Amino acid sequence: MMAFRLQQRLSQSKGFFIVWCMIAAFGTYFCMYAFRKPFAAGTYSEYKLWGLDYKAVLIIAQVFGYMLSKFAGIKVISELEAAGRRKLIIGLIIFAELSLLLFGVVPYPYNFIFLFANGLPLGMVWGVVFSYLEGRRFTEVLGTGLSISLIVSSGILKTFYFFLHELLPSVTEFWLPAVIGLIFLPLFMFFVWMLAVIPAPSEEDIASRSARTPMSKEDKRKVLHDYGLGLLGFIVIYAMLATMRDFRDNFSVEIWKEIEVKWNKAVFAQTETISGFIVLMVLASLSLIKSNVKGFWVTTGLIGFGLLLGGLSTALFQLHILSPFWWMVLLGMGLFLAYIPMQVALFERTIALFRMRANAGFFVYICDATGYLGSVGLTLYKEFFMKDLNWSRLLINFSYIQSAVSLGILLFTTLFFYRRKRALPLLQVSVDPLVVVTQPT
Numbered sequence: 141m142m143a144f145r146l147q148q149r150l151s152q153s154k155g156f157f158i159v160w161c162m163i164a165a166f167g168t169y170f171c172m173y174a175f176r177k178p179f180a181a182g183t184y185s186e187y188k189l190w191g192l193d194y195k196a197v198l199i200i201a202q203v204f205g206y207m208l209s210k211f212a213g214i215k216v217i218s219e220l221e222a223a224g225r226r227k228l229i230i231g232l233i234i235f236a237e238l239s240l241l242l243f244g245v246v247p248y249p250y251n252f253i254f255l256f257a258n259g260l261p262l263g264m265v266w267g268v269v270f271s272y273l274e275g276r277r278f279t280e281v282l283g284t285g286l287s288i289s290l291i292v293s294s295g296i297l298k299t300f301y302f303f304l305h306e307l308l309p310s311v312t313e314f315w316l317p318a319v320i321g322l323i324f325l326p327l328f329m330f331f332v333w334m335l336a337v338i339p340a341p342s343e344e345d346i347a348s349r350s351a352r353t354p355m356s357k358e359d360k361r362k363v364l365h366d367y368g369l370g371l372l373g374f375i376v377i378y379a380m381l382a383t384m385r386d387f388r389d390n391f392s393v394e395i396w397k398e399i400e401v402k403w404n405k406a407v408f409a410q411t412e413t414i415s416g417f418i419v420l421m422v423l424a425s426l427s428l429i430k431s432n433v434k435g436f437w438v439t440t441g442l443i444g445f446g447l448l449l450g451g452l453s454t455a456l457f458q459l460h461i462l463s464p465f466w467w468m469v470l471l472g473m474g475l476f477l478a479y480i481p482m483q484v485a486l487f488e489r490t491i492a493l494f495r496m497r498a499n500a501g502f503f504v505y506i507c508d509a510t511g512y513l514g515s516v517g518l519t520l521y522k523e524f525f526m527k528d529l530n531w532s533r534l535l536i537n538f539s540y541i542q543s544a545v546s547l548g549i550l551l552f553t554t555l556f557f558y559r560r561k562r563a564l565p566l567l568q569v570s571v572d573p574l575v576v577v578t579q580p581t
Contacts, residue, residue: 382511
């Protein structure tokens with residue numbers, strides 16, 4: 141009865157609906173990170189395996205599992221029925237927590253296997269959460285909760301890890317991840333309940349953004365046949381962004397030790413919160429653009445600006461114009477100004493603009509799977525072929541490469557979609573927030 145009343149209220153009040161969805165998405169994904177990221181705050185400096193730092197082994201193991209989860213998500217998330225979402229997301233998190241418990245129980249050096257197992261389910265959580273939000277007139281606003289969680293959660297949880305480690309000094313680095321997961325499990329269940337009561341997209345939502353349905357094999361084949369070349373460009377850009385984001389996040393402790401002698405443990409939460417707040421404001425403003433044509437081009441322009449900011453901030457840091465703190469803030473801001481719009485807005489607008497029979501999960505999971513493959517490859521390359529190169533130098537080099545290569549690909553990709561748009565029929569459906577009209581393109 142309570143859920144039914146809530147759904148009625150959510151259907152009747154736009155403001156209440158937006159706030160509810162943002163809190164539910166933020167909370168769910170923030171709690172997911174409590175099962176994934178806190179272990180990376182440890183250093184595991186006393187341990188090595190196969191000639192590698194044990195932390196690198198742990199990160200590679202988890203990211204490899206996470207990557208496989210993304211490949212599985214291409215099928216699972218794109219074909220997910222609404223009725224199965226709640227059971228799936230709860231099952232994924234329970235599996236992840238059991239893996240963390242075994243990570244604590246099983247002794248070194250065999251426990252790395254359970255971080256691989258921990259990563260296996262977690263890669264699909266984003267797709268389940270976003271499936272509650274996509275295909276709505278205010279998807280960009282709703283997605284800000286999910287996006288801000290992605291930006292700030294890792295930094296905040298690393299700070300929480302250090303706080304808990306000081307509070308419970310007898311708990312080892314191998315047990316702390318499981319303890320943190322248990323602390324956040326009840327909160328996770330509450331936020332999943334909040335997601336579950338969100339009503340389905342309205343008729344106005346469907347008219348504005350097109351219906352989002354589970355994709356068949358034929359749907360996937362048609363989309364890739366018609367738009368594959370342009371989508372490939374987006375995939376490469378996203379993969380590079382995902383690789384850099386994951387690398388910067390996983391080795392942030394090591395990077396800060398190299399660039400700032402007297403760094404503060406609270407710096408993770410500070411840098412990511414500043415970046416996250418600004419990205420949140422920019423992303424939310426995208427929902428003010430009702431035209432899918434304008435929304436698509438503004439989003440691609442924002443991605444280009446983020447890529448440029450990342451490379452420029454790195455150059456200013458090397459010229460000693462920016463301090464380490466502001467370099468990390470601006471690098472993160474540029475990274476997320478490109479990365480987050482691709483997740484939440486770009487594919488959303490692309491589907492709506494070209495009226496594809498598709499959902500955002502299909503595209504994002506192809507991108508994510510490729511991105512995490514790059515993250516594993518970059519870490520292995522550093523460990524085996526660049527042992528003398530420090531972590532911050534690798535971040536600097538990759539920042540320059542990403543800016544130059546991705547901006548070139550973005551130019552090519554935007555030209556591709558511009559031509560495809562010109563090839564559409566002369567009459568294009570343009571949607572006002574409340575009324576559907578047909579007008580010339």
